[in-house]
Amino acid sequence: MDSTPHRHSSVEAHRSVGEHRSAVRDLLKPLTSSGRTERLPLLDALGRALADDVHAPLDLPPFANSQMDGFAIRSADVPPGGTELRVAAPVPAGAGASILEPGTAVPIMTGAMMPVGADAVVPIERAVPDSFPAPGAEALVRLPATAAGTFIRAAGSDIASGELALSAGTHLGPGQLGLLAGLGMADVEVYSPAKVLLITTGDEVVEPGLPLDPGKIYDANGTLLAASMEQAGLHVTRTGIATDDPQELQALLRDHSQGMDLIVSTGGVSKGAYEVVRQAMEDYDVEFLHVAMQPGGPQGIGTFDGVPFLGFPGNPVSCLVSFEMFLRPVLTSLLGAPAARPAVKARLAEPLTSPEGKHQVRRGTFLADGSVRLEGGPSSHLVHALAHSNALVHVPAGTAALAEGAEVEVWIL
Known part of the structure; x- marks a missing residue:
């Protein structure tokens, strides 16, 4: 067992969303240690x-080159009214440096190295004639006056x-x-990508594809979170569904947590009588608390045998919101990956209400006209509404209601 004195999980602490995100960041800071790169x-x-x-x-670019197909010249060779210059040998892209003789113009391709002595490029469409002569042919071209530096990409x-x-x-x-x-x-x-052990708990939970007995539900959380984590670049190991026996859960964690960077569980973190994760972590350095957020208020955080641990709630929307609000942005801030969710301002397509003391996260569809339509209600079991959403709608703590047309922050999923 973890030798660190454990925090008593019977004491219910309260945190803001920002405070809990900071705690998750502190927990996962070792992911940036030396030796974790490739x-x-x-x-x-x-x-x-x-x-x-x-x-x-x-x-970059490593040499001065032409920005256009045209003629490389000395700007001093062309008076204000323009003049005719003798056409010299062309400079194709990829050729080495040539030397521009006074009174000549060098046909040059886009990206080709500027000849020594040239300080401007006249685009081919401004030349008379507006085409390159055949290679080796004697030819004159009339060019307008052009300032030094025109259509040249300088080295660096x-x-x-x-x-x-x-x-x-x-x-x-x-x-x-x-x-x-x-x-x-x-x-x-x-x-290197973080290695995550993902555990779904609950005697009532059944793997998809198996018969569904009365009182049972199919496990959406495992697929939902594993897909979210894999999409975010994490390496995920799943153990299958853990029972509501605390000793069995402890044994499962010991068998699979070695070599992992993080353990994430779903379910069993509330204050009910049969919260298996709370019971299994009773002798470990794990704290269970309530974050002022809806959905996803109950959270667990700490270490199991030295491995960082996060306990998410069991309802599908709650565990997904927990991932998006805490784990995903912390990985972005620590490791630069995954990319941060694009955050935009949008107008509500309908009014909403929110618990004033909580940060509410609603699901919605961000529309082309800059508005956002809410999908489903605030309840944490509405996975069908989640599946039809492309955004998370944020209602900060201290807001009890917003009218149609009110501006909100939206994270694009």
């Missing part, structure tokens, strides 16, 4: 987060060598991976 090829790092700052090893104009390219903790999406590839990096150091 080096991966860029594409394998998609969705992960940088473990270290990355500084640019070179200028995107990022200069030595500058901070991406900070540790940055979530790696396509844009970030594209930058690293552009800097010549083939692989990158990222945080």
